[in-house]
Amino acid sequence: MVPDSHRLRALRASVAERPTLNLAYRIGVGLLGVVVLAAGIVAIPYPGPGWLIVFAGLGILATEFVWAHRTLRWTRERYRQVMDWYSARxxxxxxxxxxxxxxxxxxxxxxxxxxxxxxxxxxxxxxxxxxxxx
Structure with a gap:
């Protein structure tokens, strides 16, 4: 039996072979990622999972966009630095x-x-x- 991650990669590869379907897929991922990211940004000042939602939105975008992958890594590192600083206060x-x-x-x-x-x-x-x- 083929693991789920291999099946998903195969499905994504078959989508990538069709330019119109690939464009539609990327637009869908982009829209979903932006909506989740925006919800996370709005939720940041409130108690709860604001930053988690931001990271989820960037993670969704990072599946298709290199800039989002770099932004996710950079943001996670800065978040970790700020939390380390805050915890030491x-x-x-x-x-x-x-x-x-x-x-x-x-x-x-x-x-x-x-x-x-x-x-x-x-x-x-x-x-x-x-x-x-x-």
Whole structure:
């Protein structure tokens, strides 16, 4: 029995032999990778897997594009360096980082009108909670 990775390589090779199908495949991979990458970039300041989604998007793109492969390697190395630096810092820097994260999350929730939605559920009628986009 042929391992799955060999089957996938054979399938990709057969797609590559057909120029129109290959172009459509590359466009599809590019679109999917850009959507995943954009979602990851949006998610970075929030608690959760923002950077993981960024790396997944770059990984998808790297399957077809050399520039994405180089960018993925470069970004992973810089991420590792920043995390090593951050881990070596004291409690003050880590606390400031956490407070900055909380501030970014609260600011974006306000801008998007999330607090105004909760305000309307509770019937408080506080206009300042609705944010500029609400």
């Amino acid at each position: 004291g409690l003050v820097v880590k606390t400031l980082g956490a407070l900055l994260t909380v501030a970014v999350v609260l600011a974006t929730l306000w801008v998007l009108g999330t607090f105004g939605l909760v305000d309307s559920w509770l019937g408080l009628d506080q206009k300042w909670l609705h944010g500029p986009l609400a």
